[in-house]
Amino acid sequence: MEKLKYADLTDLHAHTDDNPALDEKAGTTAALCEWAIGLQAGDVPPAVLARVKHLILDGLACGLVGGHVPWSEQAAEAIYGYEPPGYCSVIGYGDEALGPLAAAILNGAFIQATELDDYHSMAPLHSASVVVPAILSAAQFLSTGNGRSKDKPTRKVSGLDFLLAAIVGFETGPRVGLATGGGELLVRGWHSGAIFGCPAAAVASSRLLGLSADKTESAIGIACTQAGGLMSATYEGMIKRVQHAFAARNGLFGALLARNGYVGIKKVFERRYGGFLSMFSKGTNRSPPYDVRRVVEELGTTWQIFNIRVKLHACVGGCHGQIEAIAKLQAEHPERFASEVLGKIVSIKVGLSGPIFAHDGWAPHERPLATTGAQMNAAYIGAVQLVDRQVLLAQFADSTLNRDDVWALVDKTSCFHDTRFDQPHYGCGARVTVVFDDGFTVEGVVDQPRGFDPPIQDEEIKEKYRKLAASAIADQARIERLEKLVLGLEDLEDMSEIFELLALPTAKVL
The missing domain is CATH 1.10.4100.10 (2-methylcitrate dehydratase PrpD)
Known part of the structure; x- marks a missing residue:
């Protein structure tokens, strides 16, 4: 029997002067x-x-x-x-x-x-x-x-x-x-x-x-x-x-x-x-x-x-470019993407970066998906944008996960790795190509979804906070006080009030 050969560990433990990226003594x-x-x-x-x-x-x-x-x-x-x-x-x-x-x-x-x-x-x-x-x-x-x-x-x-x-x-x-x-x-x-x-x-x-x-x-x-x-x-x-x-x-x-x-x-x-x-x-x-x-x-x-x-859609960040590419097509071709004619779509192809394709480009293996899977699946995310024209938390409630109009579009969607989006900061971009039953084809490309350059502004983050907080908290004074304390952190002597405001009960939102 051939003797087992083990890797030479000498180099493994050595100081690599020739490759500073792997320098074990870099400190x-x-x-x-x-x-x-x-x-x-x-x-x-x-x-x-x-x-x-x-x-x-x-x-x-x-x-x-x-x-x-x-x-x-x-x-x-x-x-x-x-x-x-x-x-x-x-x-x-x-x-x-x-x-x-x-x-x-x-x-x-x-x-x-x-x-x-x-x-x-x-x-x-x-x-x-x-x-x-x-x-x-x-x-x-x-x-x-x-x-x-x-x-x-x-x-x-x-x-x-x-x-x-x-x-x-x-x-x-x-x-x-x-x-x-x-x-x-x-x-x-x-x-x-x-x-x-x-x-x-x-x-x-x-x-x-x-x-x-x-x-x-x-x-x-x-x-x-x-x-x-x-x-x-x-x-x-x-x-x-x-x-x-x-x-x-x-x-x-x-x-x-x-x-x-x-x-x-x-x-x-x-x-x-x-x-x-x-x-x-x-x-x-x-x-x-x-x-x-x-x-x-x-x-x-x-x-x-x-x-x-900062996210504006209630799904995996890697699919935000896809959502915006579809929204762009909906705005440019309103007659083609009207709710009553979505059945005329023959195919939807979605190009994604390598990591996002691996993460979110999988074909659904069951119907309905669990909420987690739905929020991580490009085909489902694109379909709800086509049907509902938004991708928010309501799109992933249990009562919405098995709709025929959504799944008809999911079944027509295929994803692929598009190397265009492997560039730095392009990883959440997407290419969406939609073909209709009369052969008409449209394509939308978003290299960087909203919030990359320029990033989401601080005022927009405050608006997002206020909307989300209001869905869980009825007391407007509590919402306003927490915002004031957090945005004044550098002058706050004691964090205790923030702990107390966070701990107060919140309501169900889904």
């Missing part, structure tokens, strides 16, 4: 931690401070709406059934507080519950659903739960503390994602944001908890060794809603352990054997497979925060 993880703990308000441009406040507001709006949709209520019922009471508030659930990790799970699941939360256009990630739940729990740990430790008294958490923690988290997630190839993880079936959201939550939590750079590095290592998330969650079930919340919990868990001196993996980004970037880039065709430099490249000068996009 990248430590450099990120030093920046995160050292960042001061004066280091952050006013435009970044303003944008992050609005991104937090957008995430909280999604959480207010998401807490009482059916799948969120089922998650809450299960978790409240086994978790003991705690001191961290859960959005919309009154006095039913939980421990920090359980609260982070539910709050993250609520923010991600309706597919209305933000997304990054180069490194697919829902930042608010990862970072905000982690630092909400960390802040309440400091102000309430920390009192269990006699040598570590409770303290107030200021809005500025919270804001700076959010900034380092919002910067970290996309950078780690870019270092692994961005959408490459989606192509290979990983839920990308649930993976590189772990270090984002760890850095944000560590910053808020006041950890040293060394302990922050441990927190990142603890978070990264828990990272995971399977994209087969797209098709059915409810667990996709919770996977970004796993990252929030994992990062917070890492920071809470490291705070007490527990040592995690060091150099977790640089390590070639079993390192975060090395392992999650396995199977890629890229050369080099990952680039450790991108984690800290232009850190503090180029802000990834401005590549976090």
Whole structure:
């Protein structure tokens, strides 16, 4: 029998002077931690401070709406059934507080519950659903739960503390994602944001908890060794809603352990054997497979925060270009796309980027789809835009998922990989070609859906917040007060009122 041959591990552990992208001695993880703990308000441009406040507001709006949709209520019922009471508030659930990790799970699941939360256009990630739940729990740990430790008294958490923690988290997630190839993880079936959201939550939590750079590095290592998330969650079930919340919990868990001196993996980004970037880039065709430099490249000068996009449609961000391409065709050819003549459509072809085609271009394998699958399926999303001329939460209610007029169009839709959209920042664009029974053919192309260049303006984010909040909260004064507090975070001495406003009960919206 031929002797088994093992790969030569010498080069695997060697310092690669010839390829700085893979340099195990780059000091990248430590450099990120030093920046995160050292960042001061004066280091952050006013435009970044303003944008992050609005991104937090957008995430909280999604959480207010998401807490009482059916799948969120089922998650809450299960978790409240086994978790003991705690001191961290859960959005919309009154006095039913939980421990920090359980609260982070539910709050993250609520923010991600309706597919209305933000997304990054180069490194697919829902930042608010990862970072905000982690630092909400960390802040309440400091102000309430920390009192269990006699040598570590409770303290107030200021809005500025919270804001700076959010900034380092919002910067970290996309950078780690870019270092692994961005959408490459989606192509290979990983839920990308649930993976590189772990270090984002760890850095944000560590910053808020006041950890040293060394302990922050441990927190990142603890978070990264828990990272995971399977994209087969797209098709059915409810667990996709919770996977970004796993990252929030994992990062917070890492920071809470490291705070007490527990040592995690060091150099977790640089390590070639079993390192975060090395392992999650396995199977890629890229050369080099990952680039450790991108984690800290232009850190503090180029802000990834401005590549976090705000959603205007209640579905996966990768299909927003498709929605807008169809809307464009509807406006240009009103007689062809009138409701009564949609049956004359023979075929619909949708061209998508490689990651989005892998993620959302699949042919439905059953009818009806679950809500999760419907919000992740390009054919279904396009069909509801054709029929309803909008893609909002109502389009994904159980009562709407099995309509014959929608499924007739779903069955006529096929998706393909269009390399045009593999360009930077084109990943959420689409090409839609519609053929009618008389041979008439129209095509619409959107390279970048609305909100890329220019991005959604802060005033528009406020309008989105107000609409979403009003659907879940009857008390207008509460809506206005929460908005005022969040948009004035840098001047807020104590976050307690925000915790209280978020915890007050909210209504069902679906």
